[in-house]
Amino acid sequence: MSMTPPPSAPGGAGGPAGWYPAPGNPAVEHWWDGTAWTGHTRFASPATVVAAPPPARRSGRPIAVAAAVVAAVAVAATAVVALDSGDEPPAATGHTSAPPAAGPAPASSPPASPSPGEEDPTVVTDQLNGITLPILEGWENPEFTSGDLPTVSTVAADPCPAAPSRSCEHGSVVSLTATATGDSDPKAIARKDIGKAADSAFEEDALGVRPHGGIRSHTVVADRPAVVAGRTGHLVRWRVTTNQGPGGYVQSLVFPSSLGSESPVIVRFVLSAGPGAPPPSVMDEITKGIRPIGSSTGGGVGSTIGP
DSSP states (O other), rough: OOOOOOOTTTTSSSSSSSEETTTEEEEEEEEEEEEEEEEEEEEEETTOOOSSSSOSSSSSHHHHHHHHHHHHHHHHHHHHHHHHHHOOOOOOSSSSOOOOOOOOOOOOOOOOOOOOOSTTTEEEEEEETTTEEEOOOEEOOOOOOOOGGGGGOOOEEEEETTEEEEEEEEEEEEEOOOOSOOOOOOOHHHHHHHHHHHHHHHSOOOSSOOOOOOEEEEEEEEEEEEEEEEEEEEEEEEEEEESSSSSSSEEEEEESSSSOOEEEEEEEEEEEOSOOOHHHHHHHHHHHEEEETTTOOOOOOSSSSSS
8 A cells, every 4th residue: 555654744754753644544644754654553543642733724624634534533443332231320530439348237137927837836746646746935946855755855954963074954854656555545554554664764764774763662743634736635643753853743645636547646754853944733734735636625634534
């Protein structure tokens, strides 16, 4: 491509050194070193300023051409930016403002009520027998239980009288299904089970340890009908004297399940008679709180049957 020198400066041949648009391709500029064209080129920029303005006495045509080129390039650049940015706001120029201060954190929402699939923290559920055992204040659903039975126990515990390295809760309640009894009468089952319940609580445990030193004697303090979860049953309660420690109370409560064949359900209660332990009346309170799964109603001790 033939290049002609740029317009000359006053008193000289050719213009001063600088970038000049290429004839026929105004989007490209070439560098004029003041004497001759060099091989350096660049794309025309809207901000390009010619090193020295043309003399006033020269024709205004080069200026008009250069202005038109600059305007065309600026329009094209603006169109590209608009296409790329879409609806985004234009970038800020100069110094940037500090981001707005974060507002106060939203207030936390109240905890949601348990859904049908979640466990109720106020009861322990015995799915096999179709009942729930209430968790009273000061009681809990222990993480580890003996025999993997539905269990409620007191939070408080003391060193066992005959085995101080072990802890004995102030009270516990477990539920199980009566099996191989050969009888479906709640009274007969309760009277047979009470001895097993006493041995399990105050005699030798599954590890061969006697935490209370064994049973010395017992006294029957209750043997009566009871209504549990809307079903008529029977309870037997003993006051147990142990060889070491304060002894305690044990109770067997038997009633028919509301499920299927109505297999008898046994609920065993154990209470310490030591200081700080719950009173025997808590066994009646827990009995009144036993419910069929999914029900908020049910009879307790004496609800329909007298003592």
